[in-house]
Amino acid sequence: MKKIEVIQNVLEANETIASRNQQLLDKHKVSAINIMSAPGAGKTSLILQTLTRLKGRLNMAVIEGDVASTVDAEKVQSKAKAVVQINTGNMPESCSLMAVMIESALRDMPLDNIDLILIENVGNLICPSEFTLGEHKRVVISSLPEGDDKPIKYPLIFIDADAVIINKMDLLPHVDFDIAAFRRSITGLNPKVEVFELSCKTSEGMEKWCSWVLEQVKTNAVKR
């Protein structure tokens, strides 16, 4: 019997494709933001609001990841330059977008006419944390009804986030959500993270978030 030393990361295949995706995006001067959250936290609402507010300033496209349906793609259709719906229910894995899915979605996008791609991941706080897609920034949304303990229960997704959004701030008077405790948990895990408090329903806080998005696209363009 012979022992062959391997020491090879099993997720390397995904990471290789992800870095290829990023090279392609960089070549066409496109920024990509991967938006992750539990189901119902407000990923689609945030994308809709962002599209509406930044229309005319950025050319934006959306990649929608869902287990099934085109409901979300239909919602954003009229506001985005291009929309690609990925249904992960037809794929070997349905719990998260993976780099290979983004690779094929990018083939259907007019990349030269796009500044920013908003990627809506599958609603899940576990699996998307394991798979990079080639995005430039990772954003996690937590909404008030979910409770303030999510960073403690699902630390990985918060550790790798560039920004965390606390959504549904309009519900604050009605729920027991300790904003200070939530912020403490996140910054403990991830001191550099940006935190935004907003409500996609009332638009409170959207301006600050949109400025951050613009800033990321600008910084990214300078780097290339």
Add this chain to the structure above:
Amino acid sequence: MHELGVTENIVNITLAKAGEAQANKVIQINLVVGEMSGFVPDCIQFYFDSLSKDTIAQGAVLQFESVPTQLRCRSCSTIFHPPDTLWACPECGGQSVEIFKGRELYIESVEVE
């Protein structure tokens, strides 16, 4: 939840390495899985049995070495295993910590003949 793709990678890497070594049979695959990585060994084993069928890796034993979570305190650099989900440093009580170990998922070695 996403062990199928991961197991496909395990099978592909193993067959490539065994091929390079001109092996006739894969006896054992030694995997290192971090406690935090979210991968379930039983699930990987289940997919492996089906994906390795009719290859030289069929019947190989998957040996999982689990790596306990280790955190490092950003204030005093103490490395510790968190006893619960509250990640506070046992030395200084600091709650700003980074993961030192526990996220890995790699093939350490493959035993062939």
